[in-house]
Every structure is written in C-alpha cells, then in structure tokens.
Amino acid sequence: MITSDVARAADFRLCAEALIDRAIITAASDRALLEKIRRHQPALQSTFGRLTGWRVQTHPEFARLVKTPARAEASHRLAWAKGRLDYALLAWVLWYGEHTHGRKFTVSQIAEEIKLRSAGPDGAGVDWTSHAQRLAAKRVFRGLEEMGILRLQDGSVDEWADENGKRDALYAWGDAAWRIHVGIPAAELERLAEGRPASPAPPADGTDEIRLYRTLLLNPALFRRDDPAAFRLLDSQEVRARILVNLRYLTHWELEVTPEYARVLRPARSDDAVQTPIPVTSGLDHAVLCFCGLLRDRQASDRLVPAGGESFLIDESRVWQDVDELQKRFGTKWGKTMQQRKVGTLAEEIVDKMKEWGLMRDTDVPGQYLVLPTAARLAAHYGDEIERDADSED
Template sequence: MSMDNDGEERYAEESLLLEQAVDLDDEESAVVYTQAEELPEHTLPFATSRDLFLAHAALLDNTIVSLREDADTYRLVRTHFAALQQWHEHYTGWRIQRHSAFFRLERSLHAAIPVFLDDKLKRARDFTCLAWLLWFAEKRYLAGGGRNQQFLLSQLVEDVQSQSQEVAGEIGPALDFRSQQDRYSMWRALDYLMRLSGLSTMEGEVKRWAEEEGQPDSEVLFEFTPIAHSLIEAFNEQHVEMIMSAQRSTATSTPEQGIGVDGVYKEGHSVAGQQPPGLVRAWRTLLLGPAFFRMDDPPAFAALKANVEQVSEELSRSFGWLLELNRDYACIIRGGTLSAGSGPTFMLNSAYDQMVLLLCSAFRDQVEQQIWSPDSYGCLHVASRDILPLFHEVRQRYGSHWGTTVKGSATDSLLNDIFERMRQYGILRGPDAEDTILILPTAARYSVGYEQQAASAAAKATPSKTATRSKKIVRTSKAGPQEAFDW
C-alpha cells in the first residue's frame, strides 16, 4: 500500500470536470436570482415552482447533496441556491455550505433535544464511533494542511482507542476494539461516512476486520474527502458541558418536574452560542422533525402558536407542506406522511411497525381507562417494567399476524427493538437510569387493529391484512394548520 498526498487535488479536479458537464446542461434552463440582494428587508421572492419545492426538500432530506452521487439534485440546488440561502437566512438562520462538489445545509443545534436515530446508526456506540471518526479526520486535516488524507484502519483504531481511554468516564466507557460489538459500531460509522461520500476505500475490506480482528488481510486503506471536513462543527465547550451535566439526570423529565427543559434550555444558553429567537427555534425544530414538543421549548412553542397562520402559509408557499398543530406538539405533514424526510416512515407490511402501532393503541387504552394519566405536557411517565406485561398481552392477541422470525424472538429482546423504533419515530424517550420511559403525545395519534378482527365493529372496511389507522388526518383545500389529536 502506498500513501498518495494528492488525493484532495484529484478530488477537486474530478469534481470540476463533473461540474463543467453539469454547466453544459444548465446553460438554457438555469434560473438566476440576480436581484436577490436588492429585495426589501424581510421580503422574499414568491417562487413556488415545483423545482424550488424539490430543492428545499433535497437540502433537508440529505446530509450532503453531492455532485458525484446525484448530479441532477446538485444542479437543482445550485440553480436555486440564492433563493434557498435567502429563505434560511430569514427563517432558520442556517447557512448552506457551498463547494464545487457538494452542498450542505448546516442545521445548527440550539438545544440538546433528543432526535431520531439514523436507520444505519442503530446504537449509541455507533454515534460515538462516528464522532471519534470525525475527530480523527479533523486531526489529520489540521496536521497535514488538507493534504495526506489517506490512512490505514490500524492507525484509526489505535488513535481513537487511545484517545477514548483518556476521556473515559467523562463521556462514557472507552472504546475497546477487541470487542466485536465496538468493531461493528466503527464499521457502521465508516459505512455511514462512505455513504455521504466523505470517505473512500482505496484498498481492503473493513468487513473482514469487523468480523475477526486478527485476520492477516484485515488491513484497509481509506482516504478522507473534503466532505468529511465539512461535517465538523465548532461547539462552545462551556455550554455543551452545562447541557450534558443537566441531561444526565433529565433524559425523561418534563419542565413541570422542576429539572427538565426550564433548567436546561434557558434563554441565552445554546450548544452553538447565543440563543436564537423563539420563532426561529420553532422553525428549526419543525424542520428537523419528527415533531416539535411543547415541553422541549415552551417559549418557542408559544411563539409558534402566536404566528401559526404565518408559519402555515409559509410552509405551503415555500415547500408545499402542511402544518399540524396540537395542544402539546406540532409537526409538518408532507405528501400524506407525518414529517417524512425528518425521520423514518411507517411500513405497514413490517411486523415491527405493526407492533409499534399496536403498542401505541395499548397506551391509548391505558389512558382511556384512567390507569395512566398524562402530565400537563401530554406525556406519560411509565416504568419500562410496566410496559412489558402490556406488550406481552399485545403479542398474545396479535402475534399470529407476525412472521416466524418475530414469533421466535424473546419478549424482552423484541420489546427493546420496539423501543428503538419508537425513539426513531418520535414516540418515546428513554429508558433513563431509573428505568423510566417518557411516552410522548405523538403516541396518541394511533389507534389500530387488524381488519378481520375489527370487521364486526367497523361500518366500513378495506381489504388489507396489515394494521391501519382508525383516525385519519382530514384536510381541506386550504393549506392551514390542523388540530386533531390528543389522548
């Protein structure tokens, strides 16, 4: 294996050739916003073309819009770049990184609010490995001035393991790549960065190392691209430490308990610096999805309610989406789906997703029977041990509809998988150190059953063997905010 110091130059040259090819296609079709800088303050061009809708969605749905991976989408974003940048400057305060080979919307955090997990990064250790991988990338970038971005897997493993041991205890247990689980986590982190085109495999196969570390042919040669460097964010360490120390005991708390959001996310304290205005925070949280909960930021939620018509109209005008506003949360509805693109969507032919919906229905039954009582923010605080018998009952009743793989799984293991999916969907948080789970008000959206079992009680039925919602979102031709769901 040989180290190549010209990787970044080659990447730039190839990107330039691709961009020139895109330029040839764009000469006759480009839309140029040459007068954007002359617009009056707080006035945006009324551009509602389908292409602009798609460009907005592309920036939100993709961490990176890469010329190499999707030239058509790259061209779309580049064509409408001025309008997109102007919109975000006004409503979210986010910047769009522009590079010859990619675009990236910098979705800056204003608070450490739990968000959904990536469908590829399945465990907390996967995110830990990704953070260390980016640390390693930045370390090499600073040491080499952007050059010499090729490295061996053994170098990465040695540096990351050594550094993680130095800070062990402050941010959790150290990584130990003698453990296959940690090797799998690093494999998923490497794969995630490769899917973003931030990393290239020059020689070797990381799967061999993940499955058995000691194999003689398990060495791999990688190369970072400029995309990896673009993912690095600068945080205010004092603010991060303040939030982390508070969150250690408040993962499933709500403001009314005295230690939740009000004690963590005060005005003027944010991850990245000065706290933005309430309506800007509302826009950010809505677009990040899958939902904006009142308990996470009561002042911003109040600002959203005070400007609901304006926000709803702007969503419809600039994105073609709808706003749904409830007492305890708000969310964006696009294409008939709750916050699509802001998190995973339900696949009703999946036994796991059917179990999620059926368990939400069981939660509703507990509230309707007054066994569980929501707090003032619409959340349920429940010990995970209290959910186990509930899930066991659901499994006994509906398990015949699920596949053989699910049927053979242990109930405890299966329930942990369901919790993971519910966290991704923005339905549940936790469990915390005290084994408390926070069931979010979005769980109240669903009351489902299998049609062959509900046929005798239902006035209407459609032929389906999968779980279906008994509540439907009713929309009118007017794009306005919806208020429909509650426990």
C-alpha cells in the same frame, strides 16, 4: 413563462426538502440534485436564513444545510448509527483525520490506533475481536462514505469486518471532511477530558418564531409544553396563516395544529428522511404501532396517569407487561425473529423506537416514561382481529 416559474418553484422546494431531510447531498449520490441546489443557493440561503437562521453550505462536490435544532431530540440521530459505540467510533475516525493531517489510511491502521488510544487505565477499550464492534466500525465507515467524508479507494471494509481484520481497505478523505465542524468551547472539552459531566445546555437561541420553524422542520412535533412562547404564535390565526405560507413556499408539506402540539405532515418519499410518516416496513414498526394502539385504548378508558398537556406517564414494568401481552397476541404477524425475541429486549427496542419517533421520552424518575400526545394518533389493526372483534360483538 408561467410554466418556467412553476418548474423553478418545484425545483426550489425539492432542494429545500432535501437539505432539511438529509445530512449532506454529495455529487456521488445525486449530482443532478447537487447542481440544482448550487443554482438555487442564493434563494435557499435567503429563505433559510430568514426563517431559521441556518446556513446553506455549497461546494462542487457536496451541499448541506447547517442545522441547529431548537430542542435536541432522539430523531436527530444519524440514520445508520445503532448505538453509542457508533458515535464514539465516528469521533475517533474524525480525530484520526486531523491527527494525521488528512493522509490516506487503511482500516487496519486506524483500528490499531483506536484500540491503543481508547484503552483506559485498566486496559479496556475498543476490542476488535468482538464481532459486534467490527460491525459498528463497518457502519461508521459506510456512513462516512455516504456523507462524502471518506472515499474508498481499494479493498472492502466488509471483508475487514468479516475476517477479523485479516483483510483491509484503503481510504482517502473526501471534500466534505474538513467542512463539518461543531463549535465546542475549549473549556467544555477540558471538562469532558477530565471525566467531568458536560455543562447544562444553554437556553435555545433565536426568536420565538425562529425556534418554531426550527422545531417544525427538524423535530417530530412542536409541543406546547416544551416551548409555550413559540407555540403561542400558532394561537393567532393571522400568524398561523403566515407561517403556513412560508412553509408551503419552502416545501410541499402541510401543517397540522392541535391544542397541544403542531407538526408538518410529509408525504412518504425515502428512507433517509429525518421525519417521514410512521413507517410500517419492519416487525418492530408493527410492534410499536400495536403498543400505541394499546395506550390509546387505555387513555380512552382513563387508565393512564395524566402528566398534563395530553401527555401521560407509564412505568417500565407496565411496558414489559404490555409488550409481553402484545407479543403473545400478535407475534406471528411481526415475523419469527420478533416473535422469539426476549420480552425485555423487545420492550427496550420499542421504547427506543418511540423516542426516535417523538412519541415517548424519559423522565427524571428512573424507569418512568412520558407518553406524548402524538402516540395517541397511532395504532395497528389487523384484518382478522377486526373480524374476530365483530364476531364477538354479535
């Protein structure tokens, strides 16, 4: 009986973590996990509903946790999306499905429709003669396949993208396609259609504790500066202990609390997680860690502009100078591509990655960034550099 209870609890946590970290779990990708989620659905719904107010959606072919963040962050992006065009094409594809009432389609058909519909008064719109735009379309179709929204029935979107539309692929709509909805008020859609800016985002909903759980589970960290009321709950040892118990019931993750931020610590598991420990799988990841190390050294010597809450300000021009210095010093360790990349491009990529990891944000001042306290916990050290520094001290 004890063994059975332990196994059941382990399966429950496995399901909960997967629902938190993945956009959707499909039968095609992991039927065994899907069946576990469906078995545990009542307990999962009860726990997620109580702690976060989220809904667990199950179906014979997929399951998903309908997650509403307390605060939107760059880390909430789709893992396969590379830029605004990807999201624009995603919206066009979903629109096409509703427009055609879910009929099967070929990529060439939908591409032509998107080209015509996206053209503005000057005729400019999606241009399929652009290799970059065809690659974006390929990412979108592949991503929607993984999410169970589209099912490839014939051909290859790779061939369509590589052959400038001369070859084709046939798609049908998956079971998840008609169950992914975002509630946008009609008035807001009219504003956007008229070219007016979106309305200001409403205040985060839910109680202080619900916002706390939502942020810990979805965002890189909960910062005191963002939500003082939710963060103050952690100042009470009794409340903190209860929150930790709830997190450990739901997941295998630990809770780290500092004076200015709190975060859950996940063990490394997979590439599709929303919030894994900082990876070191690419040259760009190394460049980010090196940049964080430089900022940490500068912070230790009081050479950063404080912005309160252990955060600091840095200008874009300073970022460029620092990246130039780091590229010259460590570029050979990041790989040939990173070593030869233009400094401006590399600086932009580092900033984007830091925003994605919850280490940096834009400010109201153009060209100025806010460096968050989580950045000070990271650095990269190469063995030969450490030895060289030791030799210079001798």
